[in-house]
Amino acid sequence: MKLLWQLFLAFARVGVMTFGGGYAMIPILEREIVDRHGWATEEELMDYYAVGQCTPGVIAVNTATFIGYKTAGTLGGIVATLGVIFPSVVIITVIAGILTSFAEVPAVRSAFAGIRVCVCVLIFNAVLKLWKKAVVDKATLALFLGVFLLSAFFSVSPVIFVVFCAAAGILLTRWGVRGK
Amino acid sequence: MIYLRLFFEFFKTGLFAVGGGMATLPFLYDISTRTGWFTHEMLADMIAVSESTPGPIGVNMATYVGYVTAGIPGAVTATLGLVTPSVVIILLIARALRAFRENPLVEAGFYGLRPCSVGLIAAAGLLVVKLALFNPALYAASGKLSELFNWKAILLAAVLLVCTRYVKKLKGLHPIVFILASAVVGVVFSF
Numbered sequence: 001m002k003l004l005w006q007l008f009l010a011f012a013r014v015g016v017m018t019f020g021g022g023y024a025m026i027p028i029l030e031r032e033i034v035d036r037h038g039w040a041t042e043e044e045l046m047d048y049y050a051v052g053q054c055t056p057g058v059i060a061v062n063t064a065t066f067i068g069y070k071t072a073g074t075l076g077g078i079v080a081t082l083g084v085i086f087p088s089v090v091i092i093t094v095i096a097g098i099l100t101s102f103a104e105v106p107a108v109r110s111a112f113a114g115i116r117v118c119v120c121v122l123i124f125n126a127v128l129k130l131w132k133k134a135v136v137d138k139a140t141l142a143l144f145l146g147v148f149l150l151s152a153f154f155s156v157s158p159v160i161f162v163v164f165c166a167a168a169g170i171l172l173t174r175w176g177v178r179g180k
Numbered sequence: 181m182i183y184l185r186l187f188f189e190f191f192k193t194g195l196f197a198v199g200g201g202m203a204t205l206p207f208l209y210d211i212s213t214r215t216g217w218f219t220h221e222m223l224a225d226m227i228a229v230s231e232s233t234p235g236p237i238g239v240n241m242a243t244y245v246g247y248v249t250a251g252i253p254g255a256v257t258a259t260l261g262l263v264t265p266s267v268v269i270i271l272l273i274a275r276a277l278r279a280f281r282e283n284p285l286v287e288a289g290f291y292g293l294r295p296c297s298v299g300l301i302a303a304a305g306l307l308v309v310k311l312a313l314f315n316p317a318l319y320a321a322s323g324k325l326s327e328l329f330n331w332k333a334i335l336l337a338a339v340l341l342v343c344t345r346y347v348k349k350l351k352g353l354h355p356i357v358f359i360l361a362s363a364v365v366g367v368v369f370s371f
Contacts, residue, residue, distance in 0.1 A: 016234045054290050057194045057266030058238035065270040081267050088235030092243040093255050107367050114366020115228040116312035117333045118358050121340040123305035126202045134294035147299030152306050158206045161296050162196045169292020
């Protein structure tokens, strides 16, 4: 019971201290999980993180479930996940509540019109960063262009693209098209 | 039953969004288009809030969408929906961690999934660009091509692009700095 509570608190701290998720989370995980509690070694942490990236879902959540499970079984996995999402739920609910009541104020509207411009740039930068790891040969360039154009100009569920591209990745590798 | 639908929609997002935070974005646009629970404008604002508050972006966006759609219970339902597939999948493969990671089939699948994820995010980004940098409604009303472009916004975007990519002193800064600066510019120049 005490261990579960510790897991919840440790991951709630990770949730509070992580801005933006992804790589920003690694130093905080190291301090909480490796240094403070010794629940995992540094190498194990990197392993969990790598698997968290290549399983569906939010990376921070995947990593939390992993460490929780290794430390205290299935229940530990669930408790660690609840810990990591707890601060988000509280903080975002408060902010969303405030924002929805001020959404019609002209200054707030102008501020968000400015912010939207920034969001364009942030997404563009995120795309460029991911692009370097993802588009590595002609086949992946074709997949990128196909998904981008079809998704931009037709209303197709993203699920269809995900399933198709996973299958395409397997077939392209098997056919030896990869890397050309 | 709105809660059940929220849970299902976010369960689907959690199951198919591969590659972290921004990968949830195309799914949220898809939900917005199909259900009308929230507008495309609100989604762009949610991204800014999610980037500027603690916590993983994907989780923040789910909470925000859930709250806007169905209040506090909605926020909790959407967030739990998003994480459920993760928890189930991780618990299933936790025993065979290395075997999973080194499985050639899994690795080949991700070879195809990565460009897919980037393509979907780029297409979702295009929707934000249309919203933030263009005035299709103004253009439709007046027919003047010069009114199609939101010049103030395009200028701000160019400045931000240079600052976040090329100015050495600025490009390492946290996105929250640029988001706040853009909010100030938006108010001062009445965007």
